[in-house]
Amino acid sequence: MLLNVVAVAVTVLYPLAIWLGHGRFEPRWLAGLLLLAALARLPALRISRGARWSVAGALVLVACAVWSNGLLPLKLYPVLVSAAMLGVFGASLLTPVSAIERMARLSGQDFPAVAGAYMRTVTQVWCVFFVCNGAIALGTALWASDAAWSLYTGVISYVLMGLLFGGEYLVRLRFKRLHHV
Template identity: 80%
Template sequence: MLSNVVAVAVTVLYPLAIWLGHGRFEPRWLALLLLVAAAARLPALKISAAARWSVAGALVLVGCAVWSNVLLPLKLYPVLVNVALLVAFSASLATPVSAIERMARLSGEQFAPIASAYMRTVTKVWCGFFVFNGAVALGTALWASDAVWSLYTGLVSYILMGILFGGEFLVRIRFKRLHHV
């Protein structure tokens, strides 16, 4: 549980830390932050292929930042996270149980087929979000200032995620009411 809290905190604070550290520290030293972010994901390696690929990708970005001493590889980490989530969520669409349903089943609840279909649709919506969010993160990493990149990846993207969570919650309430599930 503590490792999950650390992983989330490091991931959320990462863009701000990179922005604040840029100009004060060389990128090769800021790469230590990405190394910490990757290390925080180590407990999930046994559970998720996405976590394994995410950590491997993060280590490649760390290596690139240390070798080149430029900031760009470090700014690509949010892109990597979105790609890993997109792959995990979209791969679940090829299985009988979508990613959203798998998370919902952690409560031990069983779902009617109509609820499973709804959760499959929600998984597709999240896939669309990861494509959009990853593309904007990539665009800001390549062409925007460090401040704009940090603002988008460290604040705006989380606000958009919150809006999607909140909107889906409201749709779910209506769905349950209409379908008596």
């Protein structure tokens, strides 16, 4: 549990830490933050193939940052996170139960078929979000200033996620009312 909190905290604060640390520390030392994020995800390796790819990708980025002493590999971590989430959510669309439905079923509820179709659509919306978010994160990493990259990956992308969560919640309330779920 504590490692999950550390993993989330490091991931959320990562863009700000990279931006603040750039110019004060060499990128090879800042790679320690990414290594910490990867190590905090180790317990999830037993239960999630997505976590395995995410940790492996993070370790490759750490190695590239240490070897090149460049900032770009470190700025690619949010792209990796979006790609990993896209992989998990997208792969679930190839199964009978989508990622959103799997999460909803953790509450122990049973859902009618119409709710399953709705949750599959929500999973598809999240896939589109991860594609767009990853593309913008990549674009800012490659072509924008470090401040613009940090602002997008550390603030704007989380605001957009919050708006998507909030918007989906409102749509879900209406869906439940219309379908008596």
